[in-house]
Amino acid sequence: MDPSKADKVPVLKDLTADNITENVIRINSQCDDARLKYILERLITHLHDFARETRLSSQEWQAGIGFLTDTGKICSDVRQVFLFSTLCSPIEFALQRQHEVDKPETSLISLQEFVLLSDVLGLSILVDSIDHPKPPDSTEGTVLGPFHADAPEISHGDVISFDPNGEPMLVLCTLKDTSGRPIEGAKIDIWETDTTGHYDVQYSDRGVPDGRCVVHSDGDGIFWFKAIKPVPYPVPCDGPVGRLLEKIHRHPFRPSHVHFMFEKEGYDHLITSLFIRDDPYETSDAVFGVKNTLVVDLAKVDSDQSAKYGINQGSWLMTYDFVLVSDAESSALRDRNSKDALDRLGYKVKIVNGLPVPDLD
Amino acid sequence: MDPSKADKVPVLKDLTADNITENVIRINSQCDDARLKYILERLITHLHDFARETRLSSQEWQAGIGFLTDTGKICSDVRQVFLFSTLCSPIEFALQRQHEVDKPETSLISLQEFVLLSDVLGLSILVDSIDHPKPPDSTEGTVLGPFHADAPEISHGDVISFDPNGEPMLVLCTLKDTSGRPIEGAKIDIWETDTTGHYDVQYSDRGVPDGRCVVHSDGDGIFWFKAIKPVPYPVPCDGPVGRLLEKIHRHPFRPSHVHFMFEKEGYDHLITSLFIRDDPYETSDAVFGVKNTLVVDLAKVDSDQSAKYGINQGSWLMTYDFVLVSDAESSALRDRNSKDALDRLGYKVKIVNGLPVPDLD
Incomplete structure (x- = not known):
């Protein structure tokens, strides 16, 4: 990057519904085509305002x-x-x-390009923050991305990543509610790339799942597995979105992360990721997904852990305590946020099931 | 349509950049899903404001x-x-x-669904009105639609439509500039449907062009050909756009029309259509394309014309005098309109080649 432009590049972390728009516009303004810059500025503004004014839900945006x-x-x-x-x-x-x-078969089978477009325009993270508001002390959400896929159920401690070049990483987690009680039997989807930065579904010739699994939390809310240390990788650049990023001088990299998705009846669906601290892209994620509370320091497996968990001493160790919000809590917060936001905007709407509709009374 | 809703249905004719948005919102509000209605209202508002604020050009929207x-x-x-x-x-x-x-092969080959989406959202006609402003006494433009295709050059008087069920129609036209001087040698594309309301390109098994041609104006600005009386037809409803229209209770019909597209160096590209007066869909075109100046009364071929033009007496007769605007005139008008519109909106931009860019001075 041109050093003279360094002051224009914002720190893209902990973005909220209130500050995402200005930050996406700033990162796009590295573009040296004045006309394209103006078009993108107006496009991002209207796209984000549309999501904010409708309180667009994840399900609606998926549709x-x-x-x-x-x-x-x-x-x-x-x-x-x-x-x-x-x-x-x-x-x-x-x-x-x-x-x-x-x-184009080879490149065709790897992605949902519209999800990617929504991701790089900051719309995905905005919709997630509107639809899945999080009270303090619960785990924040982030972008789903286009690479989630069905995966086999594993037992605790199983290996999920088979790349021989990967650095083994033990992952020890707990899952609790906002009162600190363990949540048993939640379905947890986990997925990460191999060491070349590709998900298994990006290979047309790969027959078995790799770097992904489904696991359920036990009676103490614990779940654990053996993966590899994640690496940074570029989002797919062989399509229209890659060409757009290149044109506006935005790098396509995501910092190293592992995806987690939690489903449990009575709790708000949580789609999140854990990021590795001090990744070169920690503050410039191409899809605006990094949040400080989701950045973790890796440790090393000690001799006791090595014996207990059956992994070499000195392997990487990732630990995290996830906290789910109840449906009731989430829905009350969503309603309150929607009402406040639309009152501020002066819209004549009422909130029904967390979503605004015209108020004709 | 429910008669109680009749007062909500606007007359969709002569729509301009200033009134298109409220009219598209009103026609969409026949939708009985309150949430979808709200989403569509905000979507149309932001989409149209985006086009108005950027003065989006036809070429840019094509990209x-x-x-x-x-x-x-x-x-x-x-x-x-x-x-x-x-x-x-x-x-x-x-x-x-x-x-x-x-x-889905059969339905696949017939259309550009994103053009259709842009058409039914009122964006196409809005972009055309911004990019191709017309001074009084010149021919107005309208939507291109998704069915233009390359066609063979014909000689004046040739038959272009071969549907045996069609009612023969003689089309006699002139092409002039705004000072009334004939324009010679303009390339004119013409296309219309058959009597079932389908363009030739919608048939996967049709090998030769039908209902379309290219002709050039002669030294007196005259061009003429033999076609069939056009019929109203629904826009293709087998895709996502058709499902959207159905969901929001909008009919998919376009009133009877013949498309004309004019290209001549030194003159602004004109994409337009002629509509037949008193068509049942004259005031409710699904793509908002009807303008009063483009609605014509058909006459009947008399005995002199029958002898002169080689078509049966009593056949339909369509006549029209098209007027092209020079590039210089069009560009000056576009610049003035853009400047006025953006001054009113308070944007800090300057107009370069008819299009706004950020004004950093």
């Missing part, structure tokens, strides 16, 4: 992503089709179309 | 449509891919993917 994806998928270039259909026999035409479809 | 389409096309569901790859051999997996790709 929106689905709508946009379906819309893209059904598109075809009538000009091209028309030329083919006039120049070729139906069979040649079908083969030609087939060839076009096959060509 | 935006391309970006969104590429983004949709590269998407895939990692969950699905992952399951296939674990359950099937690579060949079964490839066949399975192939099957999914083949299935």
Whole structure:
């Protein structure tokens, strides 16, 4: 990066619904095309205001992503089709179309590009912060990203990452409610990349899950497994989003992290990640996901732990105590936040199930 | 439509950058889902404000449509891919993917769904009105739609529509500049549907162009051809946009029209249509494209015209005098409009090539 621009680059950490917009605009303003800069500034402002004014829920935005994806998928270039259909026999035409479809196979199977777009525009983290507000002392949420996938159930202590180049890491966690009581039987999805920075689903030739699992917390709220130390990696850059980031001089890296997703009846769904302290991208995550409370210091496994958990002494050790918020608590907080925000904006709406609708009374 | 809602349905004609937003919101408010209604109201407001504040150009929005389409096309569901790859051999997996790709073929080849989405949200007509402002006494523009395609050059008087069920229509036009001088040698694209309301490119098995042509104006600015009387038709409803319209109780019809597109060096590109008066959808075009100056009364071919133009007496007759604006005139008007609009909005920008950029001086 040009050192003269260093003062323009904000510290992208602990972003909230109130400060995300100005920070995304500032990081985008490294772009040296004045017109594009202006368009992006207005786009981000309106996109974020739309989410804030509607209190857009995660489920609604997921439906929106689905709508946009379906819309893209059904598109075809009538000009091209028309030329083919006039120049070729139906069979040649079908083969030609087939060839076009096959060509990008390798890059096709790896991602949900609209999720990625939403991530790099700061919309994903904004929607998460609106829809899953967290009281103090509970675990904060962050972006889901496009790489969650179904995974096999493991037993506590199992190895989930098989990359031979990975540095083994023991992960010891607890799960509690906001009163400090252990939560038993929560379903926990965990996923991380291999040492090349790729998730298993990004490989078209990989047949078995790697770097991901599902585990359930035990009666003491404990869950544990053996993974590898995560590495920083670039978000996929082979598509339109990668080209956009390059054009506006934004790096595509995410700091080293492991994803965690918690589901348990009666508790607000928690999608989060743990980040490794002092990662070179800790304050410039391409998708704005880092929060101070989610940054951890790794330790080393000592001899007692080595014996107890069956992993070499000196391996990396990650520990964390997760805290889930109850549905009731979360929903009350969401309602209060929505009401306050919309009162401040002067909108004539009422809050129904945490979401505003026109108030016609 | 529920008669009690009739007063909520605005007359959707002659919409401008200043009144399009309230009218699109009103037509969308037939939706009986209060939450969706609120989301659509905020979405339309922000989308239109974005276009107005950036003075978004047609070319830029075309690039935006391309970006969104590429983004949709590269998407895939990692969950699905992952399951296939674990359950099937690579060949079964490839066949399975192939099957999914083949299935929707028939509907796939007919449209650019993002253009359609932009059309039904009122964004296309808004961008056209910003980017191609028209002084009084010149021909107004309207939406391009997703069905323009390359077409063969014809000679004056040729038949362009071969539907045997069509009612023959002679089309006699002139093309002049704003001083009344004929414009010679302009390239004119013309396209219309068959009597079932489908464009040729919507048929996967049709090999030759039908209902479309390219013609050039002669030394007197004249161009003429033989077509069929256009019919109203629904925009394609088999995709996400059709489902959206249904959900919010909006009909998908466009009133009967013929598309015209004019290109001539030194003149502003004109994309327009002629509409037939008293069409049942004249005041409720699904894509907001009707303007009073573009609505024509059809006449009947008399015996002199029948002999002169080689078409049966009593056939339909459409006549129109198109007026193109020079590039210089158009660009001066665009600059003035942009400056006025942004001054009113209080934005700190300057206008460069008709488009605002941040004013850092």
